[in-house]
Amino acid sequence: MRSKNKFIALTMVLVAIAMLATAAPSLARTTPPPSYKVVAWNDLGMHCACPTFAGFLLLPPFNTIRAQVFDASGRDPILVTSANASSLGLTIGYNMIDNSDALNQADPYFQQWITYSPKLFPGFQPVVNGKVMGIAGNGLSGTMAYDSNLLDWTAVGIPAYPLVQADTTKNVMTDPLGGPNRNPYPMTNVFVKNSAGTVLASTNTVTPVAFGGCCTCHLPLAGQNGYPTTPTGSFAYLGKMHGTNSSKIDFNYLDPTGDGASGPIRCSWCHWDPAMGESAAPGLDKVWPNYVIMPGATFTKANVVVSKYSFSDVVHRFHSQSTKVLTQFDANVATNCYDCHPGNNVNCYRGTHKAKTTIWCVDCHGNLNQRVAAGQMTQPWKASTLPTCTSASAGATPAFACHATSAVGGTTYPASPTLFGKFINGRGHKGSIKCQTCHGEAHAEAPSTMTLDNTQLSAMQGSTSYSFPAGKDKTYALGVCNYCHSGKTTTWGVPPHQ
Ligand code: HEC
Numbered sequence: 001m002r003s004k005n006k007f008i009a010l011t012m013v014l015v016a017i018a019m020l021a022t023a024a025p026s027l028a029r030t031t032p033p034p035s036y037k038v039v040a041w042n043d044l045g046m047h048c049a050c051p052t053f054a055g056f057l058l059l060p061p062f063n064t065i066r067a068q069v070f071d072a073s074g075r076d077p078i079l080v081t082s083a084n085a086s087s088l089g090l091t092i093g094y095n096m097i098d099n100s101d102a103l104n105q106a107d108p109y110f111q112q113w114i115t116y117s118p119k120l121f122p123g124f125q126p127v128v129n130g131k132v133m134g135i136a137g138n139g140l141s142g143t144m145a146y147d148s149n150l151l152d153w154t155a156v157g158i159p160a161y162p163l164v165q166a167d168t169t170k171n172v173m174t175d176p177l178g179g180p181n182r183n184p185y186p187m188t189n190v191f192v193k194n195s196a197g198t199v200l201a202s203t204n205t206v207t208p209v210a211f212g213g214c215c216t217c218h219l220p221l222a223g224q225n226g227y228p229t230t231p232t233g234s235f236a237y238l239g240k241m242h243g244t245n246s247s248k249i250d251f252n253y254l255d256p257t258g259d260g261a262s263g264p265i266r267c268s269w270c271h272w273d274p275a276m277g278e279s280a281a282p283g284l285d286k287v288w289p290n291y292v293i294m295p296g297a298t299f300t301k302a303n304v305v306v307s308k309y310s311f312s313d314v315v316h317r318f319h320s321q322s323t324k325v326l327t328q329f330d331a332n333v334a335t336n337c338y339d340c341h342p343g344n345n346v347n348c349y350r351g352t353h354k355a356k357t358t359i360w361c362v363d364c365h366g367n368l369n370q371r372v373a374a375g376q377m378t379q380p381w382k383a384s385t386l387p388t389c390t391s392a393s394a395g396a397t398p399a400f401a402c403h404a405t406s407a408v409g410g411t412t413y414p415a416s417p418t419l420f421g422k423f424i425n426g427r428g429h430k431g432s433i434k435c436q437t438c439h440g441e442a443h444a445e446a447p448s449t450m451t452l453d454n455t456q457l458s459a460m461q462g463s464t465s466y467s468f469p470a471g472k473d474k475t476y477a478l479g480v481c482n483y484c485h486s487g488k489t490t491t492w493g494v495p496p497h498q
């Protein structure tokens, strides 16, 4: 009650000042011009794509960039939504820096995507008017759409790809096929423009994408079994092995389009994968009704059915339980997530938790045996099975204590998120600001152990008028109130999470 009275009194003083200002036009306090701020991030700390697409596809090139935009001219910033953006004539756009229509189309591996993707996604055109497209209809540059469920600007499924860069210092990913090293951390510029095309705010974010680790084992495995140590040889042996499991399907004998060539096949035609936007596996006969089983096959169309297991389930469970994997390749596959995520000398996991050297994937997610035992893969990619800041996944036994619920406060969470959980989709700070706006990408949380991840926050919090308590600096989570609230303190602190 008392504070409300104070507020009324203060308001009256302010009104009086405003009236004075009106009376003396030379002293008039004009409305400050809008001062826009944009913060952007990739929804995950790493996306995986394959070097070849002729045989099979696990996941397509598909990076999703998200951003929040504020009008920071007032003491309390205003979130720019689709409604106020259109009334202000603002466009939010993105442009990849280390990928381009010319560079991607010149890359021999990306050319395979261009060749084979229409067979993996019937009706899809990978290049439209010279522009490279992703399967959700976004290219390497374009405008972002407002997501009113998640309260951010989004470009879904950008076809980002790890390329060989002219600046060789960027090429830190080894190529499992023996080619030159590539850049798994391409950057993307995200900007706010007015109707005259003037850039009002802009930022750069890491758009991580790497080759998964499958080839490290599967090329030698093919060789051991008399197949060429090439992607084609590996695919042939993969199919042969798959033909010996209960499905009998040697997918090397599947010709989806009936063009006389085997493959390419997509695992998620038969193994349900929410990351492919599926709520159930469609089945090969629904995607390619006239598919052909090639001569020499030991199975028939009656065998070609969808699996009862999700894709995450078969790939994780099979490898963690195979005697051959455990005895000949990696006895610790259940804890060595980097065998696949992504391998090739790339760090998916590089955020602030990594600096605490005792924390590894298994502390938050559980090892593969725990993930299988807890049934996590029956609901893959879901809030129900992914970790949060305050609790590890079901089945995990962390070597450390997670954050106290009270330290984070209430997370606002959309009623029906499609993928992911309470960090990637969560919001704090009056329910308006995404956790990732202030903390950065999952697995690359600020301050990251990789300098490139820290460049965005360093640019935002780098003003010499900002000050930091001992032990903190501009690479820490966004905590300079003044960056968003003009008039509030220039000293870094922890914003209210609630
Ligand atoms: C640590 C080494 C290793 C890695 C990494 C690895 N695999 Fe395997 N994988 C194997 C071995 C060994 C086998 C054969 C197991 C057997 O014969 O019991 C196998 C078998 C398979 C099979 C045959 C399953 C069946 O039905 O019999 C498939 C499919 C497969 N792997 C896919 C993958 C994919 C996809 C990846 C990457 C995401 C991958 N593997 C990564 C070692 C590995």
Ligand code: HEC
Residues within 6 Å of the ligand: 056, 057, 242, 245, 246, 247, 249, 251, 265, 266, 267, 268, 269, 270, 271, 284, 304, 305, 306, 307, 308, 309, 314, 315, 318
């Ligand atoms: C045409 C459908 C189809 C395709 C395509 C397909 N699978 Fe399968 N897969 C099955 C069926 C059916 C089973 C048998 C398990 C079941 O009954 O659910 C199976 C079983 C498996 C198993 C063994 C699971 C276990 O419990 O032992 C692995 C591993 C596997 N698939 C991996 C893959 C991978 C990796 C790909 C893509 C490279 C793939 N599959 C593509 C239909 C398919």
Ligand code: HEC
Residues within 6 Å of the ligand: 058, 059, 273, 274, 275, 311, 312, 315, 316, 319, 333, 334, 335, 336, 337, 338, 339, 340, 341, 361, 362, 365, 366, 367, 368, 376, 377, 379, 380, 381, 382, 385
């Ligand atoms: C044999 C290769 C392989 C290994 C080893 C592996 N993963 Fe995966 N993982 C994959 C693939 C492939 C996908 C993508 C599956 C999809 O598209 O649904 C995946 C997806 C996931 C997902 C998202 C889907 C889900 O189940 O919720 C999580 C979480 C995950 N992995 C955690 C781990 C952790 C933790 C480890 C180590 C303890 C690990 N993985 C080890 C291959 C592997």
Ligand code: HEC
Residues within 6 Å of the ligand: 043, 044, 045, 046, 337, 338, 341, 348, 349, 353, 359, 360, 361, 362, 363, 364, 365, 381, 386, 387, 388, 389, 419, 420, 421, 422, 423, 424, 425, 442, 443
């Ligand atoms: C400090 C805890 C922590 C550690 C360590 C950790 N993760 Fe995660 N992981 C998370 C959180 C939190 C999410 C996001 C959950 C959500 O959707 O909000 C996540 C999501 C994922 C996902 C699904 C979405 C995505 O980002 O791809 C995969 C796959 C995954 N983690 C794999 C791994 C692997 C592999 C490692 C180790 C190399 C690892 N994680 C280490 C906490 C952790």
Ligand code: HEC
Residues within 6 Å of the ligand: 389, 403, 404, 407, 408, 410, 411, 412, 422, 423, 426, 427, 428, 429, 433, 434, 435, 436, 437, 438, 439, 476, 477, 478, 479, 493, 494, 495, 497
């Ligand atoms: C407006 C910016 C902002 C938002 C939004 C935000 N945080 Fe924070 N958060 C911070 C800052 C700054 C810190 C202090 C970081 C440090 O000390 O390194 C912090 C600290 C934390 C901590 C550590 C707390 C402790 O002391 O144990 C956790 C956990 C955390 N945040 C989780 C979240 C989650 C989950 C969300 C989304 C629901 C979120 N934050 C949203 C800025 C934010």
Ligand code: HEC
Residues within 6 Å of the ligand: 070, 076, 077, 078, 079, 429, 430, 431, 432, 433, 437, 438, 478, 479, 480, 481, 482, 483, 484, 485, 488, 492, 493, 494, 495, 496
């Ligand atoms: C990423 C930008 C950002 C940062 C950094 C930030 N805020 Fe905010 N804050 C906002 C936005 C946007 C709102 C308005 C939310 C709404 O209206 O839903 C807000 C609202 C608030 C409110 C509620 C205002 C009201 O009238 O109810 C308080 C209090 C607040 N912030 C305090 C802080 C403090 C203290 C800090 C620094 C320690 C801070 N904020 C840092 C963006 C930020």
